[in-house]
Amino acid sequence: MSAPRLLLYCRAGFEKECAQEITATAAAAGVRGFVKGRPDSGFAIFQAHDDDMGVELGKRIEFRRLVFPRQLVRTGELLALAEGDRVSPISAAARSLGSRFAGLRIEMPDTNDGKSLSALAKPLTPHLEKALAKEGVVFDDDRATERLHVFFVGGLACHVGVSTIGNSSDWPMGIARLRMPSGSPSRSTLKLAEAIMQFLDEKERAQRLAPGMTAIDLGASPGGWTWQLVQRGLMVIAVDNGAMDPALLETGQVKHRRDDGFHYRPAEPVDWMVCDMVESPARIARLASQWIAQGWCAETIFNLKLPMKKRWEEVERCRGIVDEALGGGGYYLRIKHLYHDREEVTAYLARRRRELN
Ligand SMILES: C[S@@+](CC[C@H](N)C(=O)[O-])C[C@H]1O[C@@H](n2cnc3c(N)ncnc32)[C@H](O)[C@@H]1O
Incomplete structure (x- = not known):
């Protein structure tokens, strides 16, 4: 056979x-x-x-x-x-x-x-x-x-x-079966946990999500994604008009900014931007590309909420948006429909040229 x-x-x-x-x-x-x-x-x-x-x-x-x-x-x-x-x-x-x-x-x-x-x-x-x-x-x-x-x-x-x-x-x-961590304020935390496992290998996780590194979480409330970053020792600015879990704020690793994620800009470049805002995929793809193009972050993981119809076409459209913004300088993009994603996919984008290995 x-x-x-x-x-x-x-x-x-x-x-x-x-x-x-x-x-x-x-x-x-x-x-x-x-x-x-x-x-x-x-x-x-x-x-x-x-x-x-x-x-x-x-x-x-x-x-x-x-x-x-x-x-x-x-x-x-x-x-x-x-x-x-x-x-x-x-x-x-x-x-x-x-x-x-x-x-x-x-x-x-x-x-x-x-x-x-x-x-x-x-x-x-x-x-x-x-x-x-x-x-x-x-x-x-x-x-x-x-x-x-x-x-x-x-x-x-x-x-x-x-x-x-x-x-x-x-x-x-x-299927990446992950147990819901008891300390996380939301189930969404599993999406970022799975994305990190999916897009970074063990060595990359240890090097690039290390204690003391910095991250911005756009659309952070109530804090499931922030919680993942805090667990890894990162310092996080959580941007959302909604409330953050008080326990996260008490860690001393999280600053909450009540702001619009599309307008917020970091005072200085950060290692990571993560984004789980519920918005049109094209708008999020444009925003993530801008963060990378401007050097506001080195790497980003973002979620794209897909329409009920033409989901594949929408993913292709977002790829096109990233390519238009970053195609000249080289970029690395991976998009995955994670087990913990429903009507959505999750993407990883970085500026550097990196071969798929
Ligand atoms: C799916 S929830 C995020 C859940 C979060 N990742 C977690 O793990 O707990 C989407 C969040 O995006 C926020 N949001 C939507 N549009 C936004 C915008 N323009 N600026 C900032 N936050 C926004 C909403 O307030 C909401 O809290």
């Missing part, structure tokens, strides 16, 4: 955006194909017209550049399973994809249907592990470059595929 198709996991309701994005990405790489993505199914599949081109695309595509997919798995045809023996066809398909994997993921769409499938799939795991071992498949090899995924889409149907370590999500089902 070869793996010419791309299986993309996403939040239910965003299959269309996944389809638009993967079609555009493939077309830019010279690959034509079509997408199967049933509304609210929680996944989409790109199939190139030509299998070899599909395999090639799977090798070249960069997961980090994709906005809407949570996970990227290269797979073959849908596997039909028999009631009495689900395990044998899966282990045979796995064997045809390789013999050494860095992990085994038994997964399903993040939907209500998916939840009921997990009751079926979980008990299958030990049987599958045994069958794979019998086939000579190693699925816990730390030096292997691919993970094995079994993605159930029905009781008797699954996709068997692989993801590449470093070019896919490390999280099971592509």
